[in-house]
Amino acid sequence: MSKTISGFSKLSKSKKIDWIVDTYFSNKEAAKTVLKQYWNSNEKLQQLHDEFIENTITNYYLPLGVAPNFLINDKTYTIPMAIEESSVVAAASKAAKFWSDRGGFKAEVISTTKIGQVHFIFNGETEKLKSFFNSTKSKLIEDTHAITKNMQARGGGILDIELRDKTNAIEGYYQLHATFETLDAMGANFINSCLEQFAKTLKTEAESKLNNSIEIVMSILSNYVPDCLVKAEVSCPVNALSDDNSITGEDFANKFLQAVNIAEVEPYRAVTHNKGIMNGIDAVVLATGNDFRAVEAGVHAYASRNGVYSSLTHAEVKDGIFKFWIEIPLALGTVGGLTSLHPLVKLSLEMLNKPSAKELMQIVAVAGLAQNFAAIRSLITTGIQQGHMKMHLMNILNQFEATLEEKEQLVEHFKSNTITHSAVIEAIENLRR
Numbered sequence: 001m002s003k004t005i006s007g008f009s010k011l012s013k014s015k016k017i018d019w020i021v022d023t024y025f026s027n028k029e030a031a032k033t034v035l036k037q038y039w040n041s042n043e044k045l046q047q048l049h050d051e052f053i054e055n056t057i058t059n060y061y062l063p064l065g066v067a068p069n070f071l072i073n074d075k076t077y078t079i080p081m082a083i084e085e086s087s088v089v090a091a092a093s094k095a096a097k098f099w100s101d102r103g104g105f106k107a108e109v110i111s112t113t114k115i116g117q118v119h120f121i122f123n124g125e126t127e128k129l130k131s132f133f134n135s136t137k138s139k140l141i142e143d144t145h146a147i148t149k150n151m152q153a154r155g156g157g158i159l160d161i162e163l164r165d166k167t168n169a170i171e172g173y174y175q176l177h178a179t180f181e182t183l184d185a186m187g188a189n190f191i192n193s194c195l196e197q198f199a200k201t202l203k204t205e206a207e208s209k210l211n212n213s214i215e216i217v218m219s220i221l222s223n224y225v226p227d228c229l230v231k232a233e234v235s236c237p238v239n240a241l242s243d244d245n246s247i248t249g250e251d252f253a254n255k256f257l258q259a260v261n262i263a264e265v266e267p268y269r270a271v272t273h274n275k276g277i278m279n280g281i282d283a284v285v286l287a288t289g290n291d292f293r294a295v296e297a298g299v300h301a302y303a304s305r306n307g308v309y310s311s312l313t314h315a316e317v318k319d320g321i322f323k324f325w326i327e328i329p330l331a332l333g334t335v336g337g338l339t340s341l342h343p344l345v346k347l348s349l350e351m352l353n354k355p356s357a358k359e360l361m362q363i364v365a366v367a368g369l370a371q372n373f374a375a376i377r378s379l380i381t382t383g384i385q386q387g388h389m390k391m392h393l394m395n396i397l398n399q400f401e402a403t404l405e406e407k408e409q410l411v412e413h414f415k416s417n418t419i420t421h422s423a424v425i426e427a428i429e430n431l432r433r
């Protein structure tokens with residue numbers, strides 16, 4: 001059977017599934033059963049999910065967990081986290097409890113400026129273009145009034161537009177570089193609508209005022225938001241750092257600082273270090289209906305802003321006080337998009353006391369910092385695998401379809417034995433013999 005098809009998007013969901021199953025699966029009934037068993041029995045809710053994207057055939061579930069005991073700016077939160085990786089929620093919860101006994105997390109939003117650009121080609125004189133832009137700038141803003149009036153009424157809107165000369169990189173290449181305040185909305189649709197209107201006005205005005213025409217290449221927001229920044233930190237006396245008799249607070253602090261310093265100078269380590277931070281950040285971003293791909297792209301670009309990829313977190317000891325902090329760009333929203341559509345997103349936001357975008361930025365940054373603290377703490381003490389494999393044990397048992405009785409016996413067995421994939425398989429086989 002051919003693996004190409006015309007008009008697929010016009011087929012009903014059932015017909016789409018029939019074609020997928022007939023084309024790609026040997027056990028057609030088993031494949032169809034798996035796809036259909038993840039449909040929601042509530043037809044209205046299933047239709048909602050079907051309409052989020054195109055060519056929907058089923059739902060893909062991720063666990064939604066919670067990490068309690070987060071004390072942030074003297075308010076206690078239980079943070080929702082949507083993620084499939086073992087030990088992430090447990091690690092965040094453990095770090096939250098550790099720091100709640102030491103004053104909790106402090107967080108602040110530094111700035112909330114977002115960016116969009118109109119990219120265009122102009123092969124005339126730069127000075128003429130600059131003069132044209134200066135005389136046209138007010139018109140560019142004026143022509144977006146229908147788009148911006150509601151945002152302006154709430155205190156947001158267009159902050160500024162600059163003409164940027166990029167001809168040293170590409171011949172004839174210029175930008176309109178615009179900055180925006182989008183308040184509690186992530187703002188992608190708002191920004192892109194403004195940019196497309198800028199492009200129309202720019203081209204129209206250029207046709208009558210410039211001898212050389214302007215070629216619009218594209219108009220699009222940037223997910224690099226180095227001026228949409230949030231900072232989160234924890235601190236306590238060095239002697240209060242360790243709750244483990246095997247290591248003193250001073251030794252803990254010294255090893256912790258060394259671990260962070262290595263991530264600051266060694267990109268191979270920094271990538272994994274920052275991936276652990278994103279375990280916490282992405283999980284909350286996803287649970288609250290935000291775009292984790294945009295967040296990931298912007299955060300990793302920020303980690304490279306000085307020319308070398310480096311740690312997003314930093315630590316110091318000064319006058320006997322240990323301090324650990326993160327400063328990251330986060331463009332988030334609590335209105336619009338999935339926030340008003342997805343039932344679990346609405347539930348997650350309500351669990352967080354219906355935060356503003358600024359409050360959500362703080363919560364997400366704290367989740368990343370907590371995750372990183374927990375990871376480094378494990379690395380410099382027991383090692384990362386002890387806790388991770390303990391949480392991963394159930395995944396291995398489920399892979400081998402262990403019964404409830406077998407799970408209980410094997411969980412007890414591995415309380416005093418090292419967990420590895422091969423050791424678990426051997427234990428299952430021995431138990432079944």
